[in-house]
Amino acid sequence: MKLTVNGVTHEIDAGLAEMRLLDWLREELGLTGAKAGCEIGACGACTVLVDGRPVKSCTRRLRDVAGKSVLTIEGLTPLDGSLHPLQQAFLDAGAVQCGFCTPGMILAAHALLLRNPAPARAEIRQALQGNLCRCTGYQQIIDAVELAAKSYQK
Ligand code: FES
Ligand code: FES
Incomplete structure (x- = not known):
């Protein structure tokens, strides 16, 4: 299972298929910009873009987003330290x-x-x-x- 995050493609072990996208981003990739707020899809603090559309990452399992492209706030921020x-x-x-x-x-x-x-x-x-x-x-x-x-x- 592959997933691209901020332009980098990751190979994900099938054993992680049920892990929430929010947890994987924060815990496995260290991308803590997406926040765990309500964790029931109601607050939007965990929003990332999946193929360009806003998605509440607390409501998606990795299997739901396999093969797709994710943008987090870290990927929107310019690499030179300036602000978007x-x-x-x-x-x-x-x-x-x-x-x-x-x-x-x-x-x-x-x-x-x-x-x-x-x-x-x-x-x-x-x-x-x-x-x-x-x-x-x-x-x-x-x-x-x-x-x-x-x-x-x-
Ligand atoms: S944490 Fe509130 S919608 Fe995901
Ligand atoms: S919840 Fe504090 S700035 Fe929006």
Whole structure:
């Protein structure tokens, strides 16, 4: 069973087929950007992209994603230590407090902006409806996505 994560293809032992994607990313690959929040598919803190679509990694077993391509927040972050435009926009718009929801928010927003680089606020709200934030407030998060959208418009 193969799985590509952030551009690197991994061969996974069939014995791990029932392991949750969230646990495998965090425990086997050390990619701790995806957070374990509710662990029942309700909060979005564990969101990663699978073949470009937001997926709650606590709800998927490795067998569910075999052969697919996963993007985590670590894969979105530039290797030179700079920030991705969405990460910068979250800082600039004051859209981060504790940060627990932020990797999932950013990945869900990234998927939206790739398919629609000029979304209306209502479309941003809809795209992020599966991601809960307990501290920042959604206005600043939507502001951040609007701010970052410019960098997707080419
Ligand atoms: S931890 Fe996966 S949706 Fe909450
Ligand atoms: S910044 Fe704390 S949950 Fe969103």
